[in-house]
Amino acid sequence: MQHTSTLDTPSWGQELRATLALAVPLAATNLLQMLIHAVDVIFIARLGDKPLAASSLGIAIFGLTVWAMTGLVGACAPLISAERGRRLNSVRDIRRTVRMGMWVAVLFGLVGMAIAFGGEALLLASGQEPEIAALAGDFLAIIAFAMIPMVLAGVFRIFVAALGKPGYATAITLLALGTNLLGNWALVFGNLGMPALGLTGSALSSVITALAMLAAYVFVIGHDRTLRRYRIFGRWWRPEWSRLKQIMVIGTPIALTVLAEAGLFSGAALLMGRIGETELAAHTLALNIAALAFQIPFGTAQAATIRVGFHHGAGDRVAAGRAGWVALVIGTGFMSTTALAMVLVPEAMLWVYVDPDAPANAALVAFALQYLVLAAIFQLADGVQAVGAGALRGLQDTRVPMWIAIFSYWVPGFGIAIWLGFYTPLEGTGVWIGLATGLFFAAAGLLWRWARRDALGLTRYEDAA
Numbered sequence: 001m002q003h004t005s006t007l008d009t010p011s012w013g014q015e016l017r018a019t020l021a022l023a024v025p026l027a028a029t030n031l032l033q034m035l036i037h038a039v040d041v042i043f044i045a046r047l048g049d050k051p052l053a054a055s056s057l058g059i060a061i062f063g064l065t066v067w068a069m070t071g072l073v074g075a076c077a078p079l080i081s082a083e084r085g086r087r088l089n090s091v092r093d094i095r096r097t098v099r100m101g102m103w104v105a106v107l108f109g110l111v112g113m114a115i116a117f118g119g120e121a122l123l124l125a126s127g128q129e130p131e132i133a134a135l136a137g138d139f140l141a142i143i144a145f146a147m148i149p150m151v152l153a154g155v156f157r158i159f160v161a162a163l164g165k166p167g168y169a170t171a172i173t174l175l176a177l178g179t180n181l182l183g184n185w186a187l188v189f190g191n192l193g194m195p196a197l198g199l200t201g202s203a204l205s206s207v208i209t210a211l212a213m214l215a216a217y218v219f220v221i222g223h224d225r226t227l228r229r230y231r232i233f234g235r236w237w238r239p240e241w242s243r244l245k246q247i248m249v250i251g252t253p254i255a256l257t258v259l260a261e262a263g264l265f266s267g268a269a270l271l272m273g274r275i276g277e278t279e280l281a282a283h284t285l286a287l288n289i290a291a292l293a294f295q296i297p298f299g300t301a302q303a304a305t306i307r308v309g310f311h312h313g314a315g316d317r318v319a320a321g322r323a324g325w326v327a328l329v330i331g332t333g334f335m336s337t338t339a340l341a342m343v344l345v346p347e348a349m350l351w352v353y354v355d356p357d358a359p360a361n362a363a364l365v366a367f368a369l370q371y372l373v374l375a376a377i378f379q380l381a382d383g384v385q386a387v388g389a390g391a392l393r394g395l396q397d398t399r400v401p402m403w404i405a406i407f408s409y410w411v412p413g414f415g416i417a418i419w420l421g422f423y424t425p426l427e428g429t430g431v432w433i434g435l436a437t438g439l440f441f442a443a444a445g446l447l448w449r450w451a452r453r454d455a456l457g458l459t460r461y462e463d464a465a
Helices: 012-045 049-073 076-086 091-117 119-125 130-162 167-189 199-223 241-275 277-314 317-344 346-350 359-394 399-423 428-451
Strands: none
Touching: 012 049, 012 130, 012 167, 012 199, 012 277, 012 317, 049 091, 049 119, 049 130, 049 199, 049 241, 076 091, 076 130, 076 241, 076 277, 076 359, 091 119, 091 130, 091 241, 119 130, 130 167, 130 199, 130 277, 167 199, 241 277, 241 359, 241 399, 241 428, 277 317, 277 346, 277 359, 277 428, 317 346, 317 359, 317 428, 346 359, 359 399, 359 428, 399 428
Protein backbone atom coordinates (compact mmCIF):
# COMPACT_ATOMS: atom_id res chain seq x y z
CA MET A 1 0.00 0.00 0.00
CA GLN A 2 1.10 3.57 -0.63
CA HIS A 3 0.24 6.74 1.16
CA THR A 4 1.61 8.97 -1.58
CA SER A 5 -0.63 9.48 -4.55
CA THR A 6 0.70 8.71 -8.03
CA LEU A 7 0.24 12.43 -8.78
CA ASP A 8 3.14 13.09 -6.40
CA THR A 9 5.33 10.44 -8.03
CA PRO A 10 8.04 12.17 -10.13
CA SER A 11 8.17 11.39 -13.84
CA TRP A 12 11.28 9.65 -15.23
CA GLY A 13 12.56 13.04 -16.44
CA GLN A 14 11.96 14.74 -13.09
CA GLU A 15 13.71 11.90 -11.25
CA LEU A 16 16.65 12.06 -13.67
CA ARG A 17 17.07 15.80 -13.03
CA ALA A 18 16.71 15.39 -9.25
CA THR A 19 19.28 12.56 -9.16
CA LEU A 20 21.78 14.46 -11.34
CA ALA A 21 21.35 17.57 -9.15
CA LEU A 22 22.64 15.45 -6.24
CA ALA A 23 25.05 13.14 -8.08
CA VAL A 24 27.11 15.82 -9.88
CA PRO A 25 28.20 17.81 -6.78
CA LEU A 26 28.66 14.59 -4.75
CA ALA A 27 30.88 13.07 -7.46
CA ALA A 28 32.83 16.36 -7.65
CA THR A 29 33.27 16.23 -3.86
CA ASN A 30 34.62 12.66 -4.10
CA LEU A 31 37.09 13.65 -6.85
CA LEU A 32 38.30 16.65 -4.81
CA GLN A 33 38.74 14.37 -1.79
CA MET A 34 41.03 12.16 -3.91
CA LEU A 35 43.00 15.25 -4.95
CA ILE A 36 43.53 16.15 -1.27
CA HIS A 37 45.23 12.77 -0.75
CA ALA A 38 47.19 13.20 -4.01
CA VAL A 39 48.60 16.50 -2.69
CA ASP A 40 50.11 14.65 0.31
CA VAL A 41 51.76 12.09 -1.99
CA ILE A 42 53.16 14.79 -4.32
CA PHE A 43 54.85 16.64 -1.42
CA ILE A 44 56.05 13.55 0.48
CA ALA A 45 57.46 11.95 -2.70
CA ARG A 46 60.01 14.81 -2.82
CA LEU A 47 61.36 13.81 0.60
CA GLY A 48 62.64 10.45 -0.70
CA ASP A 49 61.73 6.77 -0.85
CA LYS A 50 61.67 6.05 2.90
CA PRO A 51 59.27 8.87 3.91
CA LEU A 52 57.05 7.96 0.92
CA ALA A 53 57.00 4.27 1.90
CA ALA A 54 56.28 5.18 5.55
CA SER A 55 53.44 7.54 4.63
CA SER A 56 51.96 4.96 2.22
CA LEU A 57 51.84 2.37 5.01
CA GLY A 58 50.49 4.93 7.50
CA ILE A 59 47.77 6.10 5.12
CA ALA A 60 46.85 2.46 4.37
CA ILE A 61 45.97 2.02 8.08
CA PHE A 62 44.51 5.50 8.63
CA GLY A 63 42.57 5.67 5.34
CA LEU A 64 41.00 2.26 5.75
CA THR A 65 39.93 3.08 9.32
CA VAL A 66 38.40 6.46 8.32
CA TRP A 67 36.69 4.87 5.32
CA ALA A 68 35.10 2.18 7.51
CA MET A 69 33.98 4.80 10.10
CA THR A 70 32.47 6.91 7.31
CA GLY A 71 30.60 3.79 6.14
CA LEU A 72 29.26 3.36 9.68
CA VAL A 73 27.86 6.92 9.86
CA GLY A 74 26.67 6.45 6.25
CA ALA A 75 23.52 4.97 7.81
CA CYS A 76 22.44 8.56 8.49
CA ALA A 77 21.77 9.11 4.74
CA PRO A 78 18.84 6.66 4.31
CA LEU A 79 17.45 7.56 7.76
CA ILE A 80 17.42 11.35 7.16
CA SER A 81 16.02 10.87 3.63
CA ALA A 82 13.25 8.56 4.87
CA GLU A 83 12.36 11.03 7.64
CA ARG A 84 12.07 13.81 5.05
CA GLY A 85 9.95 11.57 2.84
CA ARG A 86 7.60 10.66 5.69
CA ARG A 87 7.06 14.28 6.60
CA LEU A 88 8.89 17.14 4.94
CA ASN A 89 9.02 19.06 8.22
CA SER A 90 10.28 16.21 10.38
CA VAL A 91 12.81 18.48 12.09
CA ARG A 92 12.92 16.56 15.38
CA ASP A 93 13.52 13.13 13.82
CA ILE A 94 16.30 14.43 11.56
CA ARG A 95 17.92 16.25 14.50
CA ARG A 96 17.95 12.97 16.49
CA THR A 97 19.57 11.09 13.61
CA VAL A 98 22.31 13.70 13.06
CA ARG A 99 22.96 14.01 16.79
CA MET A 100 23.38 10.24 17.19
CA GLY A 101 25.50 10.20 14.01
CA MET A 102 27.78 12.69 15.78
CA TRP A 103 27.94 10.39 18.81
CA VAL A 104 28.93 7.44 16.60
CA ALA A 105 31.57 9.59 14.85
CA VAL A 106 33.19 10.58 18.16
CA LEU A 107 32.93 7.18 19.90
CA PHE A 108 34.23 5.15 16.96
CA GLY A 109 36.65 7.93 16.04
CA LEU A 110 38.30 7.29 19.43
CA VAL A 111 38.55 3.58 18.50
CA GLY A 112 40.11 4.62 15.18
CA MET A 113 42.61 6.83 16.99
CA ALA A 114 43.63 3.89 19.19
CA ILE A 115 44.25 1.81 16.03
CA ALA A 116 46.39 4.63 14.59
CA PHE A 117 48.41 4.96 17.82
CA GLY A 118 49.12 1.22 17.60
CA GLY A 119 50.18 1.58 13.94
CA GLU A 120 53.88 0.86 14.45
CA ALA A 121 53.14 -2.38 16.32
CA LEU A 122 50.69 -3.44 13.57
CA LEU A 123 53.25 -2.77 10.85
CA LEU A 124 56.03 -4.63 12.72
CA ALA A 125 53.65 -7.59 13.18
CA SER A 126 53.01 -7.59 9.41
CA GLY A 127 56.77 -7.93 8.74
CA GLN A 128 57.64 -4.35 7.69
CA GLU A 129 61.16 -2.97 8.10
CA PRO A 130 61.61 -1.54 11.65
CA GLU A 131 62.94 1.82 10.37
CA ILE A 132 59.97 2.32 8.00
CA ALA A 133 57.49 1.08 10.66
CA ALA A 134 58.91 3.61 13.17
CA LEU A 135 58.58 6.47 10.67
CA ALA A 136 55.01 5.40 9.84
CA GLY A 137 54.21 5.11 13.57
CA ASP A 138 55.34 8.72 14.19
CA PHE A 139 53.27 9.86 11.18
CA LEU A 140 50.18 7.99 12.46
CA ALA A 141 50.56 9.39 16.00
CA ILE A 142 49.94 12.89 14.57
CA ILE A 143 47.43 12.20 11.77
CA ALA A 144 45.30 10.22 14.28
CA PHE A 145 44.00 13.60 15.52
CA ALA A 146 42.35 14.13 12.10
CA MET A 147 40.19 11.01 12.60
CA ILE A 148 37.27 12.44 14.61
CA PRO A 149 37.02 15.74 12.64
CA MET A 150 37.00 13.77 9.35
CA VAL A 151 34.24 11.37 10.43
CA LEU A 152 32.18 14.24 11.93
CA ALA A 153 32.59 16.12 8.65
CA GLY A 154 31.26 12.95 6.95
CA VAL A 155 28.07 13.16 9.07
CA PHE A 156 27.60 16.84 8.18
CA ARG A 157 28.23 16.12 4.48
CA ILE A 158 25.39 13.59 4.57
CA PHE A 159 23.15 16.08 6.40
CA VAL A 160 23.62 18.92 3.89
CA ALA A 161 23.32 16.56 0.87
CA ALA A 162 20.19 14.79 2.18
CA LEU A 163 18.59 18.23 2.71
CA GLY A 164 19.22 19.01 -0.96
CA LYS A 165 22.31 21.23 -0.56
CA PRO A 166 25.20 19.05 -1.84
CA GLY A 167 26.95 22.11 -3.33
CA TYR A 168 28.09 23.02 0.18
CA ALA A 169 30.01 19.73 0.39
CA THR A 170 31.77 20.47 -2.93
CA ALA A 171 32.70 24.02 -1.88
CA ILE A 172 33.99 22.90 1.54
CA THR A 173 36.08 20.08 0.00
CA LEU A 174 37.54 22.61 -2.45
CA LEU A 175 38.45 24.82 0.54
CA ALA A 176 40.06 21.77 2.19
CA LEU A 177 42.12 21.11 -0.96
CA GLY A 178 43.50 24.66 -0.84
CA THR A 179 44.18 24.37 2.89
CA ASN A 180 46.09 21.10 2.41
CA LEU A 181 48.14 22.52 -0.47
CA LEU A 182 49.14 25.54 1.62
CA GLY A 183 49.71 23.40 4.74
CA ASN A 184 52.00 20.95 2.96
CA TRP A 185 53.92 23.77 1.22
CA ALA A 186 54.46 25.63 4.49
CA LEU A 187 55.10 22.72 6.87
CA VAL A 188 56.87 20.06 4.76
CA PHE A 189 59.52 22.37 3.26
CA GLY A 190 59.46 25.27 5.76
CA ASN A 191 57.83 28.10 3.82
CA LEU A 192 55.94 31.14 5.21
CA GLY A 193 58.40 31.28 8.12
CA MET A 194 57.46 27.79 9.31
CA PRO A 195 60.04 25.12 10.23
CA ALA A 196 60.72 22.40 7.62
CA LEU A 197 59.07 19.41 9.34
CA GLY A 198 59.12 16.89 6.47
CA LEU A 199 56.79 13.92 7.00
CA THR A 200 55.58 15.34 10.34
CA GLY A 201 54.59 18.55 8.51
CA SER A 202 52.39 16.62 6.08
CA ALA A 203 50.62 14.84 8.97
CA LEU A 204 50.07 18.21 10.72
CA SER A 205 48.70 19.66 7.46
CA SER A 206 46.15 16.79 7.31
CA VAL A 207 45.00 17.55 10.88
CA ILE A 208 44.66 21.29 10.10
CA THR A 209 42.74 20.46 6.89
CA ALA A 210 40.33 18.13 8.75
CA LEU A 211 39.68 20.81 11.41
CA ALA A 212 39.14 23.46 8.69
CA MET A 213 36.56 21.20 6.96
CA LEU A 214 34.75 20.60 10.24
CA ALA A 215 34.73 24.33 11.08
CA ALA A 216 33.40 25.15 7.60
CA TYR A 217 30.50 22.69 7.99
CA VAL A 218 29.66 24.08 11.46
CA PHE A 219 29.69 27.63 10.02
CA VAL A 220 27.50 26.73 7.01
CA ILE A 221 24.99 24.76 9.13
CA GLY A 222 24.79 27.65 11.59
CA HIS A 223 24.28 30.33 8.91
CA ASP A 224 22.07 28.66 6.26
CA ARG A 225 18.39 29.35 7.04
CA THR A 226 17.17 25.90 5.96
CA LEU A 227 19.89 23.99 7.82
CA ARG A 228 19.88 26.18 10.93
CA ARG A 229 16.24 25.40 11.76
CA TYR A 230 17.19 21.77 12.49
CA ARG A 231 19.29 22.95 15.48
CA ILE A 232 21.47 19.82 15.25
CA PHE A 233 23.89 21.14 17.90
CA GLY A 234 21.09 21.69 20.44
CA ARG A 235 21.19 19.32 23.42
CA TRP A 236 23.75 17.13 21.64
CA TRP A 237 24.51 15.40 24.96
CA ARG A 238 21.04 13.82 25.17
CA PRO A 239 21.12 10.13 24.17
CA GLU A 240 18.54 8.65 21.78
CA TRP A 241 19.27 4.95 22.28
CA SER A 242 16.77 3.61 19.72
CA ARG A 243 18.15 5.92 17.00
CA LEU A 244 21.73 5.04 17.95
CA LYS A 245 20.86 1.36 17.60
CA GLN A 246 19.25 2.01 14.19
CA ILE A 247 22.42 3.71 12.94
CA MET A 248 24.53 0.79 14.18
CA VAL A 249 22.21 -1.86 12.65
CA ILE A 250 22.22 -0.18 9.22
CA GLY A 251 25.77 1.20 9.37
CA THR A 252 27.76 -1.83 10.59
CA PRO A 253 27.12 -3.87 7.39
CA ILE A 254 28.11 -0.80 5.30
CA ALA A 255 31.40 -0.50 7.23
CA LEU A 256 32.08 -4.25 6.85
CA THR A 257 31.31 -4.07 3.09
CA VAL A 258 33.84 -1.22 2.77
CA LEU A 259 36.47 -3.31 4.61
CA ALA A 260 35.72 -6.35 2.41
CA GLU A 261 36.16 -4.38 -0.83
CA ALA A 262 39.25 -2.50 0.41
CA GLY A 263 40.66 -5.83 1.60
CA LEU A 264 40.20 -7.33 -1.87
CA PHE A 265 42.18 -4.52 -3.54
CA SER A 266 44.85 -4.48 -0.80
CA GLY A 267 45.14 -8.25 -1.15
CA ALA A 268 45.50 -7.89 -4.93
CA ALA A 269 48.39 -5.42 -4.39
CA LEU A 270 50.12 -7.97 -2.13
CA LEU A 271 49.69 -10.66 -4.83
CA MET A 272 51.12 -8.30 -7.47
CA GLY A 273 54.09 -7.53 -5.19
CA ARG A 274 54.90 -11.26 -5.10
CA ILE A 275 54.69 -11.49 -8.91
CA GLY A 276 57.11 -8.58 -9.51
CA GLU A 277 57.95 -4.93 -8.81
CA THR A 278 57.13 -3.73 -12.33
CA GLU A 279 53.78 -5.56 -12.27
CA LEU A 280 52.96 -3.94 -8.90
CA ALA A 281 53.84 -0.46 -10.22
CA ALA A 282 51.70 -1.02 -13.36
CA HIS A 283 48.86 -2.36 -11.18
CA THR A 284 49.04 0.79 -9.01
CA LEU A 285 48.80 3.09 -12.05
CA ALA A 286 45.89 1.20 -13.66
CA LEU A 287 44.03 0.98 -10.35
CA ASN A 288 44.53 4.72 -9.74
CA ILE A 289 42.88 5.51 -13.10
CA ALA A 290 40.02 3.08 -12.32
CA ALA A 291 39.61 4.63 -8.84
CA LEU A 292 39.30 8.14 -10.32
CA ALA A 293 36.61 6.95 -12.73
CA PHE A 294 34.81 5.16 -9.87
CA GLN A 295 34.16 8.47 -8.05
CA ILE A 296 31.32 9.26 -10.52
CA PRO A 297 29.22 6.11 -9.88
CA PHE A 298 30.17 6.43 -6.18
CA GLY A 299 28.61 9.92 -6.16
CA THR A 300 25.62 8.53 -8.08
CA ALA A 301 25.28 5.75 -5.47
CA GLN A 302 25.20 8.38 -2.70
CA ALA A 303 22.50 10.25 -4.64
CA ALA A 304 20.57 6.96 -5.10
CA THR A 305 20.56 6.35 -1.33
CA ILE A 306 19.09 9.82 -0.73
CA ARG A 307 16.48 9.69 -3.54
CA VAL A 308 15.37 6.08 -2.89
CA GLY A 309 15.37 6.79 0.87
CA PHE A 310 13.13 9.84 0.41
CA HIS A 311 10.52 7.90 -1.61
CA HIS A 312 10.84 4.90 0.73
CA GLY A 313 10.00 7.18 3.67
CA ALA A 314 7.02 8.55 1.74
CA GLY A 315 5.82 4.98 1.11
CA ASP A 316 5.92 5.51 -2.67
CA ARG A 317 6.99 2.15 -4.10
CA VAL A 318 6.86 3.34 -7.74
CA ALA A 319 8.98 6.45 -7.12
CA ALA A 320 11.55 4.49 -5.06
CA GLY A 321 11.94 1.99 -7.92
CA ARG A 322 12.19 4.77 -10.48
CA ALA A 323 14.91 6.55 -8.45
CA GLY A 324 17.00 3.37 -8.24
CA TRP A 325 16.73 2.55 -11.96
CA VAL A 326 17.55 6.16 -12.97
CA ALA A 327 20.69 6.09 -10.79
CA LEU A 328 21.73 2.73 -12.30
CA VAL A 329 21.37 4.14 -15.83
CA ILE A 330 23.45 7.24 -14.91
CA GLY A 331 26.19 5.14 -13.23
CA THR A 332 26.34 2.55 -16.02
CA GLY A 333 26.25 5.23 -18.73
CA PHE A 334 29.25 7.03 -17.28
CA MET A 335 31.22 3.84 -16.72
CA SER A 336 30.57 2.82 -20.35
CA THR A 337 32.24 6.09 -21.41
CA THR A 338 35.32 5.57 -19.21
CA ALA A 339 35.54 1.92 -20.30
CA LEU A 340 35.66 3.05 -23.95
CA ALA A 341 38.37 5.60 -23.12
CA MET A 342 40.47 2.89 -21.43
CA VAL A 343 40.24 0.73 -24.55
CA LEU A 344 40.63 3.48 -27.19
CA VAL A 345 43.12 5.94 -25.61
CA PRO A 346 44.89 4.14 -22.72
CA GLU A 347 48.26 5.82 -23.43
CA ALA A 348 46.67 9.26 -22.96
CA MET A 349 45.45 8.19 -19.51
CA LEU A 350 48.87 6.81 -18.52
CA TRP A 351 50.58 10.00 -19.71
CA VAL A 352 49.29 11.79 -16.59
CA TYR A 353 51.54 9.51 -14.48
CA VAL A 354 54.48 8.45 -16.69
CA ASP A 355 55.93 9.08 -20.16
CA PRO A 356 54.61 6.10 -22.19
CA ASP A 357 57.23 6.68 -24.92
CA ALA A 358 60.29 6.61 -22.63
CA PRO A 359 62.30 3.37 -23.20
CA ALA A 360 62.86 3.03 -19.42
CA ASN A 361 59.06 2.75 -18.94
CA ALA A 362 58.49 0.16 -21.70
CA ALA A 363 57.83 -2.85 -19.41
CA LEU A 364 55.75 -0.80 -16.95
CA VAL A 365 53.57 0.64 -19.74
CA ALA A 366 53.12 -2.77 -21.41
CA PHE A 367 51.74 -4.28 -18.18
CA ALA A 368 49.62 -1.18 -17.43
CA LEU A 369 48.02 -1.34 -20.91
CA GLN A 370 47.05 -5.01 -20.33
CA TYR A 371 45.52 -4.18 -16.96
CA LEU A 372 43.62 -1.16 -18.33
CA VAL A 373 41.79 -3.40 -20.84
CA LEU A 374 40.59 -5.52 -17.90
CA ALA A 375 39.82 -2.35 -15.91
CA ALA A 376 37.60 -1.28 -18.84
CA ILE A 377 35.75 -4.61 -18.63
CA PHE A 378 35.08 -4.30 -14.90
CA GLN A 379 34.11 -0.59 -15.08
CA LEU A 380 30.50 -1.51 -15.86
CA ALA A 381 30.32 -4.12 -13.08
CA ASP A 382 31.90 -1.66 -10.63
CA GLY A 383 29.32 1.00 -11.51
CA VAL A 384 26.38 -1.41 -11.19
CA GLN A 385 27.51 -2.88 -7.85
CA ALA A 386 28.17 0.58 -6.35
CA VAL A 387 24.84 2.12 -7.43
CA GLY A 388 22.93 -1.11 -6.70
CA ALA A 389 24.27 -1.10 -3.13
CA GLY A 390 23.43 2.61 -2.84
CA ALA A 391 19.84 2.08 -3.99
CA LEU A 392 19.36 -0.84 -1.55
CA ARG A 393 20.75 1.34 1.27
CA GLY A 394 17.96 3.77 0.48
CA LEU A 395 15.57 0.93 1.42
CA GLN A 396 17.68 0.48 4.60
CA ASP A 397 18.70 -2.94 3.27
CA THR A 398 22.38 -3.43 4.13
CA ARG A 399 22.82 -6.84 5.80
CA VAL A 400 22.16 -9.16 2.82
CA PRO A 401 24.04 -6.83 0.39
CA MET A 402 27.00 -7.08 2.78
CA TRP A 403 27.01 -10.89 2.51
CA ILE A 404 26.64 -10.69 -1.30
CA ALA A 405 29.68 -8.37 -1.43
CA ILE A 406 31.86 -10.39 0.98
CA PHE A 407 31.13 -13.65 -0.87
CA SER A 408 31.66 -12.09 -4.33
CA TYR A 409 34.93 -10.35 -3.50
CA TRP A 410 36.55 -13.11 -1.49
CA VAL A 411 35.34 -16.42 -2.95
CA PRO A 412 35.16 -16.11 -6.76
CA GLY A 413 37.11 -12.80 -6.78
CA PHE A 414 40.19 -13.45 -4.64
CA GLY A 415 40.05 -17.20 -5.31
CA ILE A 416 40.34 -16.74 -9.09
CA ALA A 417 43.02 -14.01 -8.60
CA ILE A 418 45.22 -16.47 -6.66
CA TRP A 419 44.58 -19.38 -9.03
CA LEU A 420 45.20 -17.48 -12.29
CA GLY A 421 47.96 -15.30 -10.82
CA PHE A 422 50.10 -18.11 -9.39
CA TYR A 423 49.04 -21.38 -11.04
CA THR A 424 48.77 -20.26 -14.70
CA PRO A 425 51.07 -18.24 -17.00
CA LEU A 426 48.66 -15.26 -16.78
CA GLU A 427 50.30 -13.85 -13.59
CA GLY A 428 49.30 -10.16 -13.17
CA THR A 429 46.60 -10.37 -15.83
CA GLY A 430 45.16 -13.33 -13.90
CA VAL A 431 44.95 -11.24 -10.73
CA TRP A 432 42.98 -8.58 -12.64
CA ILE A 433 40.64 -11.23 -14.08
CA GLY A 434 39.98 -12.25 -10.46
CA LEU A 435 39.18 -8.65 -9.48
CA ALA A 436 36.80 -8.31 -12.44
CA THR A 437 35.10 -11.63 -11.55
CA GLY A 438 34.50 -10.52 -7.96
CA LEU A 439 32.94 -7.24 -9.12
CA PHE A 440 30.73 -9.04 -11.70
CA PHE A 441 29.43 -11.44 -9.03
CA ALA A 442 28.68 -8.49 -6.70
CA ALA A 443 26.97 -6.55 -9.50
CA ALA A 444 24.81 -9.54 -10.49
CA GLY A 445 23.80 -10.31 -6.88
CA LEU A 446 22.95 -6.71 -5.97
CA LEU A 447 21.11 -6.08 -9.25
CA TRP A 448 19.05 -9.26 -8.70
CA ARG A 449 18.16 -8.12 -5.17
CA TRP A 450 17.18 -4.65 -6.38
CA ALA A 451 15.04 -6.07 -9.21
CA ARG A 452 13.31 -8.43 -6.71
CA ARG A 453 12.88 -5.79 -3.97
CA ASP A 454 9.06 -5.95 -3.94
CA ALA A 455 8.94 -9.77 -3.94
CA LEU A 456 11.53 -9.85 -1.14
CA GLY A 457 9.38 -7.53 0.99
CA LEU A 458 11.83 -4.63 1.04
CA THR A 459 9.12 -2.14 0.03
CA ARG A 460 6.24 -3.19 2.32
CA TYR A 461 4.26 -0.22 3.57
CA GLU A 462 1.57 -1.86 5.73
CA ASP A 463 1.40 1.14 8.07
CA ALA A 464 0.48 3.40 5.17
CA ALA A 465 -2.88 5.06 5.11
